[in-house]
Amino acid sequence: MKLFFTFLASSFLFLYASFDIHSIKANFTQTITNEQNSTIKYSGKFYAKSDNKALWIYQKPIKKELYFLDGKVVIIEPELEQAIFSRAKKLPKILNILKNAKKEKDRLIAKCCDTTYTIKIKDNKIISVSYKDKVGNNVKIIFFNEETNLIIDDEIFRYKIPKDYDILQN
Numbered sequence: 095m096k097l098f099f100t101f102l103a104s105s106f107l108f109l110y111a112s113f114d115i116h117s118i119k120a121n122f123t124q125t126i127t128n129e130q131n132s133t134i135k136y137s138g139k140f141y142a143k144s145d146n147k148a149l150w151i152y153q154k155p156i157k158k159e160l161y162f163l164d165g166k167v168v169i170i171e172p173e174l175e176q177a178i179f180s181r182a183k184k185l186p187k188i189l190n191i192l193k194n195a196k197k198e199k200d201r202l203i204a205k206c207c208d209t210t211y212t213i214k215i216k217d218n219k220i221i222s223v224s225y226k227d228k229v230g231n232n233v234k235i236i237f238f239n240e241e242t243n244l245i246i247d248d249e250i251f252r253y254k255i256p257k258d259y260d261i262l263q264n
Contacts, residue, residue, distance in 0.1 A: 117143045120220075120240040122150075127232045140237070147251045161253045168253050177255045180264035 124136040136155065142148040148162040161168040169178040195204040195213075202213040209228070214221040219242070224234045255261070 115144070115242050117141075117244055117246045118220075118240065118242050119244060119246060120237040122235050122237050124233065124235045129230045141246055141250055143246055143248075143251075147248070149251055159253065161251060163251060170253060170255060170259075174260075175256070175258065176260040176262055177253070178262045178264055 118140070120140050122138060122140050125133060126136075127133045134155075136152050138150060138152040138154070140148070140150055146162070146164050148160075150160040152158040152160075157172050159170040161170075165181060167178075167180045169180075170176075171178070195202045200215055202211075202215065204211050204213070209225050211223060211225045213223050219240050220237050222234055222236045224232070226232055
């Protein structure tokens with residue numbers, strides 16, 4: 095789970111590495127393929143602001159919301175009726191990514207937290223982020239219907255936990 099947090103946070107920060115982006119809203123599909131070539135595909139919506147706020151709303155195949163707020167991660171899992179609170183201690187910093195990202199034709203290559211990320215770009219938009227995680231899975235996130243530098247109300251980043259949910263600290 096911590097590897098997943100690190101990726102999500104770092105992919106959020108990569109969006110700001112080489113572009114003048116202050117906010118982003120996009121749909122995404124995330125495909126994870128393990129070493130046995132078994133694949134799972136997720137889809138949803140992504141929101142982020144340059145003040146270290148991000149929200150991943152997973153809609154399929156399961157519903158889940160991941161909030162990143164100044165080093166705190168909150169995961170709300172409706173199917174399990176639980177909310178998980180965690181501190182993300184090893185999140186990459188924007189300035190480190192700026193120093194490490196190398197532009198190669200239509201993509202950026204960056205190494206962070208012992209992982210190499212390939213970020214494909216086109217017309218100053220993020221098309222996809224690909225990497226191999228620490229357990230050998232190939233991960234690819236494709237962004238579409240991307241809108242940048244729009245006004246995103248901070249209210250979207252306020253999580254709401256139903257009263258009957260279990261609260262877990264990680």
